[in-house]
């Protein structure tokens with residue numbers, strides 16, 4: 001089994017004193033589709049910055065396919081493609097020139113470079129736009145341009161920093177498909193995201209990072225298994241009795257006011273049962289909604305555990 | 307990275323740089339020509355006729371080498387400082403930093419870009435000058451050598467300026483407050499023979515004085531300075547500036563956090 005990337009006790013203190021990473025250790029296997037999930041300011045971009053040498057580490061070690069990035073600069077960089085969180089191409093250049101220039105930086109001969117350029121611009125739906133200045137692209141197109149640019153040297157490891165932030169649902173789906181296809185063909189993919197749904201759709205393994213520390217590093221499956229409680233808010237047309245008790249295992253109730261209450265359901269308790277008991281007690285439910293998204297719950301649960 | 311890959315990367319940077327200053331030719335190639343034409347008309351022609359001779363030549367002939375040198379210096383410097391700074395500003399420098407291009411290829415690529423613009427403008431100015439005076443070059447090889455080396459020196463200097471610059475103000479401070487005075491006091495418009503002894507010694511501390519005079523020697527065959535000294539100075543500047551640039555790139559000053 002080959003490790004695509006290995007981080008060992010990575011620490012970063014920025015010049016202004018911010019301690020962004022407090023000892024991050026992480027292994028991602030070759031062929032994996034890995035999610036790095038965490039709130040704003042958790043340190044995700046800093047990790048990617050250190051891997052791609054845009055950020056100088058304070059301590060620790062990064063290995064890409066068993067080679068240290070600071071000693072095997074060329075080999076490790078050839079294996080790595082990075083799609084940054086923020087736009088970082090010249091706004092005055094043409095779409096095609098941006099990709100061709102990147103190919104040149106990787107030493108691709110012109111003919112091969114233009115083949116690859118066409119291949120990836122077509123794949124990402126940008127071929128028609130190839131002669132336009134990048135400034136005139138929409139936000140979603142700019143993201144796709146950065147993906148095409150990162151792929152032009154066909155790296156074995158692709159890292160995407162919030163690739164779907166600010167991208168509409170349709171485009172997000174097509175990006176997911178594209179990335180899944182890349183992964184099926186053998187590219188190891190790491191992406192950062194704020195959305196558990198995205199990680200859930202795409203990734204096999206996940207690390208959750210908060211405040212510069214990894215608080216969870218596990219498979220998507222086992223993470224979701226822990227996430228089996230849901231909270232609903234129910235509104236009733238009739239006045240809710242003060243002493244409402246459904247007498248069901250795995251269900252707890254909390255009365256918010258005379259007409260609404262919270263129900264927490266854990267395990268595989270059926271919700272039907274909840275409704276029929278409420279009916280027996282004369283409570284007529286006329287609407288129901290999910291209280292929190294599961295990611296929030298997950299964070300809260302993990303932060304409580306820590 | 308293999309040698310041929312490095313060569314491709316180098317070419318890529320140079321082509322990108324040339325494309326940049328050609329795209330904005332109205333800002334990069336036209337202004338120096340207009341400025342130099344005005345110098346020729348006003349100083350060379352109108353004022354120059356009153357002045358008569360300078361250093362043994364017609365005043366117009368005397369200032370032509372200085373004006374060519376001035377445009378090469380200013381344009382080499384300004385191309386590298388504004389291009390590298392705008393790469394920093396737009397963050398497109400990250401494209402280079404994540405790629406396997408070695409630091410010395412990055413540096414020489416930008417320097418070649420600066421030289422391309424400096425020499426292009428120098429050539430345009432030379433052609434313009436031919437409309438005003440007969441130009442014959444006494445020592446062509448020496449003339450070319452000194453202009454190439456000078457262009458390298460100021461491209462490197464522009465690079466250092468860009469590394470430290472944090473705003474658009476920072477890229478115009480050095481050209482305005484350091485470079486322009488040194489050029490004007492570097493013997494472009496007068497022979498140091500006219501200066502009182504004290505100021506002649508002060509002129510001797512100005513590196514541009516040596517470059518302008520050596521270039522003038524190449525074209526007219528007469529100089530206020532020792533030519534060997536001038537080449538030594540150029541050589542020392544190139545070595546020191548180049549090493550400093552490489553050191554700054556390796557540290558990531560201004561480009562890696």
Ligand SMILES: Nc1ncnc2c1ncn2[C@@H]1O[C@H](COP(=O)(O)OP(=O)(O)OP(=O)(O)O)[C@@H](O)[C@H]1O
Pocket residue numbers: 014015016018019020038039040041042043044045046047085563
């Ligand atoms: N160049 C910098 N100088 C100083 N502090 C920085 C710098 N870049 C990031 N930080 C700080 O480091 C911490 C981690 O930031 P980072 O950008 O890595 O977070 P993130 O997980 O990518 O967040 P987001 O989800 O918002 O993108 C934050 O506190 C941030 O303010």
Ligand SMILES: [Mg+2]
Pocket residue numbers: 044045046085161
């Ligand atoms: Mg980030």
